[in-house]
Amino acid sequence: MATAQALVVHAAGDLRVEERTLPEPAPHEAVVAIGYGGVCGSDLHYVAHGAVGESVLRAPMVLGHEVSGRVAVAAADGSGPTEGTPVAVHPATPCGQCGYCAASRQNLCPHTSYLGSAARFPHTDGAFAQRYVVATDRLLPLPDALSVRTAALVEPASVAWHAVSRAGDVAGKRVLVTGAGPIGALVVAVLRRAGAAEIVVTDLHERPLRVARELGATRTRLGTAPEDLGADVAIDSSGAAAGVATAVRALRRGGHLVLLGLPPAPEQPFLSGLVATRELTVAGSFRFHAEMADVIAAMADGSLAVDAVISHEFPLAEAEQAFAVARDATASGKVLLRF
Structure with missing residues (x-):
């Protein structure tokens, strides 16, 4: 039986x-040699607390969902990319049958x-491993202009x-962005590509603000942002009640608030009175689905520049040090593991 370090x-x-x-791969599955993986906040929470919100570890679990690599063994049924293809x-993996799937x-x-993710039991192992077996419909080939290393940021x-x-x-x-960690910084890059005229960014640390400026802030x-900022749109990527409050206060009347950051607990203080009297539109934002193809194309053609988000790279053998660095928002951005 084949083995791999994970x-x-x-x-x-x-x-x-x-x-x-x-x-053993099924006919529609390929074996991917993982090249790089990005350490996410959820990975940090599993290691620090044994849980992410209500998703509690009940058994050992392979981490990792921000990964890229090359096809080592193509699917036996001929589906998906061929051997050697960067992906x-x-x-x-949605069910494909419910009303949400039907509505795209x-x-x-x-x-x-x-x-x-430990949201279900048995848990869904991640892909922080030297080799990973995966259905070919989960693989997106990378253009020549996009390196496997940078593609770890696609997710x-x-x-x-x-x-x-x-x-x-x-x-x-x-547009105001509250919280300039790796996700907030990537929001800045996307906003720049989308043609936002002004991108104002707040954070509690100077280093992420430097990265935000490099990406287009x-x-x-x-x-905090000034309450008279008059932002048309505010995107909170901090998940903190204070960050959301800053966003609400900085919006103009009739503005649009997007809640992206996940709070430490589901119930948080919220300025509902200002939301009502200013007639703000509030939208949640959870993960993504079809956007990966657009992101890959934009990263490949250079219109979405993201490399500044990467601050450190460690080999798999130094994973503990990588996680320690990733926990320090004053010293790191996106930390990559090299497999």
Whole structure:
């Protein structure tokens, strides 16, 4: 039986690199040699707390859902990309049968399985491994102009792309982004490509604000935005009650609020009175689905520049150090694991 090293979380504070047996590929499955994986906030939460919200670890689980690589063994039925093709891996597998799937809102499918998620039991193992067996319909070939390393950002960039789409047409508008971590920074890059006239970014640390400026922010502020900013759109990527409050107060009457960041607990203080009296439109934003193809094309043609988000790269053997660095928002952006 073939084996590969994988990054497995066993419980809070218990992260291990261990040898895992690869399942025998079904005819419609390929084996991907994973090149790079991005450490996400959810990965950090599983390691730090043994849970992400209500998704609690009940058994060891391979982490990772932001991955790219090359096809090592093509699918036996001839579907999907051929051996050697560079690919990004779509982490979601919706049911394809519910009303949300029928309405092309697969990101809302309640039956979706997602790589590296403990939302269901048995858990859905992720793809932080040297080899990963995956259905070919989850593979997106990469153009020659897009490196496998940069393609590790396709998944989080798709999250940002979906969030901006939830705001409607942002061309020529003043947009506030609260929270400039990796997702917030990618939101800035997408907004720049979408033609936003002004992109104001707030964060509690100076380093992410420097990255935001490099990606297209026209103005940055340490702390909160001015209440008289008069933003047409505000996108909160912080998930913090204070960040959402900053966004609400900085919006003009009739403005549009997008809630992208996930809060530490479902119930949070919210300025509903201002939302009502200013007649704000509020939209949630959760994951993505078809956006990955658009993101890949935009990254390949250079219209979506994202490399500045990457701050560090570590080999799989140094995963613990990689996670320690990724936890420090003052010193890191997107941390990559190299497989």
